[in-house]
Amino acid sequence: MSAGSGLGSSNPKDIVDFLVKLSREEPVPSSGMMFTHSYETGDPVLRDLARRAFELYMDKTMLDFTVYPSLVKLERDVVSFVARLMGGGESTAGTFTYGGTESIILAVKAARDFFKSRNPDLVPEIILPYTAHPAFVKAAVYLGLKPVLVPVNLESFKVDLNAVQERVSRRTAMIVGSAPNYPVGVVDDIRGLSDIALDRNVWLHVDACIGGFVLPFFKDLGEPIPDFNFKVDGVYSISVDLHKYGYTPKGASVILYRDRSLRKYQFFAYSRWPGYPLVNTVTLSTRSAGPLAASWAVIKYLGYDGYLKLSSKILNAKKRLVEGIKAVGLKILGSPESSIIAFTSEEISVAQLSLSMKRRGWIIQVQPGSIHLGFPQSIHLTVSPIHEGLVDAFLRDLRESVEEVRSNPFKISVEDLVKVAGIRASLSELVEKLGLSREVIVEDETLLLISEAIRMLPPDFVETMLVEVVNEIVF
Numbered sequence: 391m392s393a394g395s396g397l398g399s400s401n402p403k404d405i406v407d408f409l410v411k412l413s414r415e416e417p418v419p420s421s422g423m424m425f426t427h428s429y430e431t432g433d434p435v436l437r438d439l440a441r442r443a444f445e446l447y448m449d450k451t452m453l454d455f456t457v458y459p460s461l462v463k464l465e466r467d468v469v470s471f472v473a474r475l476m477g478g479g480e481s482t483a484g485t486f487t488y489g490g491t492e493s494i495i496l497a498v499k500a501a502r503d504f505f506k507s508r509n510p511d512l513v514p515e516i517i518l519p520y521t522a523h524p525a526f527v528k529a530a531v532y533l534g535l536k537p538v539l540v541p542v543n544l545e546s547f548k549v550d551l552n553a554v555q556e557r558v559s560r561r562t563a564m565i566v567g568s569a570p571n572y573p574v575g576v577v578d579d580i581r582g583l584s585d586i587a588l589d590r591n592v593w594l595h596v597d598a599c600i601g602g603f604v605l606p607f608f609k610d611l612g613e614p615i616p617d618f619n620f621k622v623d624g625v626y627s628i629s630v631d632l633h634k635y636g637y638t639p640k641g642a643s644v645i646l647y648r649d650r651s652l653r654k655y656q657f658f659a660y661s662r663w664p665g666y667p668l669v670n671t672v673t674l675s676t677r678s679a680g681p682l683a684a685s686w687a688v689i690k691y692l693g694y695d696g697y698l699k700l701s702s703k704i705l706n707a708k709k710r711l712v713e714g715i716k717a718v719g720l721k722i723l724g725s726p727e728s729s730i731i732a733f734t735s736e737e738i739s740v741a742q743l744s745l746s747m748k749r750r751g752w753i754i755q756v757q758p759g760s761i762h763l764g765f766p767q768s769i770h771l772t773v774s775p776i777h778e779g780l781v782d783a784f785l786r787d788l789r790e791s792v793e794e795v796r797s798n799p800f801k802i803s804v805e806d807l808v809k810v811a812g813i814r815a816s817l818s819e820l821v822e823k824l825g826l827s828r829e830v831i832v833e834d835e836t837l838l839l840i841s842e843a844i845r846m847l848p849p850d851f852v853e854t855m856l857v858e859v860v861n862e863i864v865f
């Protein structure tokens with residue numbers, strides 16, 4: 391990069407050109423070619439509006455609302471829109487956060503401190519279906535709760551209520567249900583969980599991170615959506631992401647509580663230092679108000695009717711995708727009520743299928759599964775409104791890819807796997823075996839091997855391996 395006329399050593403144009411070049415080499419979130427990580431309406435006006443609102447507020451911090459009082463208004467408006475969507479009433483309270491993980495950490499903290507205020511001497515436990523998002527386990531690890539994992543039915547992928555009933559105890563600080571879960575898109579029996587929670591006087595959290603902006607609209611479009619929100623009496627808190635089906639820029643979510651008296655357990659205040667009196671409503675302090683302003687703008691722009699229209703596009707795409715996926719001989723997991731589809735195959739490697747689709751430009755997500763936990767290898771599809779116009783092209787490529795994989799199955803050598811499994815102590819051997827290096831982007835065949843290793847090896851070993859590889863090689 392050449393020296394420019396500004397303060398730094400590089401010319402801004404060169405810097406931007408360089409970023410444009412880097413960015414062009416990657417999948418494009420707005421393209422509609424991605425069935426994971428992207429939630430795309432296909433509406434350029436929306437994208438532009440979000441960008442302008444973001445830019446207006448990006449230099450303002452959410453740390454101190456006394457300096458920027460408009461942030462209080464924006465946050466109240468956003469939270470109350472989501473609260474209404476979740477069947478909340480006068481007493482419902484919440485906060486804007488930077489993502490689903492943060493919403494979940496805050497809900498777990500609130501539930502822990504609520505529990506501790508009544509049971510100061512017990513180590514709190516959190517009951518989690520195996521399909522719950524890992525953010526709950528992370529929150530438990532961060533905050534000193536014991537995760538108690540309970541099985542799900544491997545046909546329906548809904549949490550096993552009897553197992554919850556058996557594990558709930560006086561140490562239980564929270565029970566979690568998903569609406570829907572991320573891997574398969576199935577909604578847990580929230581009424582069933584609520585009955586248990588009310589009976590045992592335990593906090594029930596509903597994770598509607600991915601479903602919060604879809605399920606209410608699907609219901610209004612006539613789909614049979616089970617009850618999952620504050621209309622169910624035992625539900626104390628709900629997490630809803632804006633940066634998924636709220637179609638806002640990344641860094642936006644909401645955590646809601648049935649009652650303001652529960653929300654206070656999430657806050658943190660401190661006045662024993664020589665600096666400013668600190669009151670944090672969330673985990674971070676200094677943070678850009680850009681995501682909040684953009685979220686406010688997008689919600690204003692779409693409103694209930696806009697989200698309803700976008701949901702009907704998703705529903706249309708989803709129904710055609712489910713039929714098309716079945717028609718090529720793949721098996722849909724569970725009966726997903728929402729906007730997520732997961733499928734598997736007993737005949738071909740769906741991980742290999744994902745590579746075949748990738749060569750055709752489609753990004754679909756491999757879920758490796760685990761022989762130890764009984765989870766199948768599967769493909770996850772997050773369906774967006776933009777996909778409505780791309781279903782036929784997608785299914786045509788899927789058909790071709792299935793044929794391709796059928797006629798040329800990738801053989802994973804047992805020897806390779808044994809070597810991976812046998813080198814617990816030696817990262818360098820693993821690196822060598824997988825052909826990984828800091829310089830080289832992981833090759834497709836290596837991804838297949840890694841995926842297969844994750845499926846075959848014990849989860850604790852896989853977790854250690856993932857940390858080592860990312861720590862040593864990626865960053």
Ligand SMILES: *Cc1c(COP(=O)(O)O)cnc(C)c1O
Nearest residue numbers: 489490491523571572597599600
């Ligand atoms: C995305 C998601 C989360 C976590 O949200 P992040 O925004 O990625 O931190 C939690 N639960 C479910 C069901 C999700 O889909």
